[in-house]
Amino acid sequence: MTAVLRTGPSFVAPPPGSTGIDDLLAAARSRLHRLSAPETSAAVERGAVLIDIRPAAQRAEHGEIPGALIIERxxxxxxxxxxxxxxxxxxxxxxxxxxxxCQEGYTSSLAAASLQDLGLRRATDLAGGFAAWKAAGLPTK
Structure with missing residues (x-):
């Protein structure tokens, strides 16, 4: 079976008024005061709620942050x-x-901006996600 390569305007040009993911992510991040892993750890110590939105398979493969609340995206x-x-x-x-x-800090930016849209003005994300937390040597399980 040979794959068919689709070409033409409907497959090349985005629809008018649409926004690409890079622009959507940049807009979300422009509204956030993103936190580093050490800043996140300090915020949790003072009472902030850390929420891990990764699916179960990612948490099983990479690990978890002790005390993080699991709420899938x-x-x-x-x-x-x-x-x-x-x-x-x-x-x-x-x-x-x-x-x-999230795992690397992309989905979490979009999610935090969505929470701000709901009115949770102090919602933000962990820059670099779980990977940054682990790289900083902070506790994982």
């Missing part, structure tokens, strides 16, 4: 929006300091 907004009937018990106010981590 597909339900994050429902669990943290104070208006949501599906929110977690601690998600009762918009001043909650939340730090999101």
């Amino acid at each position: 597909n339900v994050l907004e429902w669990r943290l929006d104070p208006r949501s009937d599906a929110r977690l018990g601690f998600a009762t106010h918009y001043d909650l300091e939340v730090i999101i981590t």
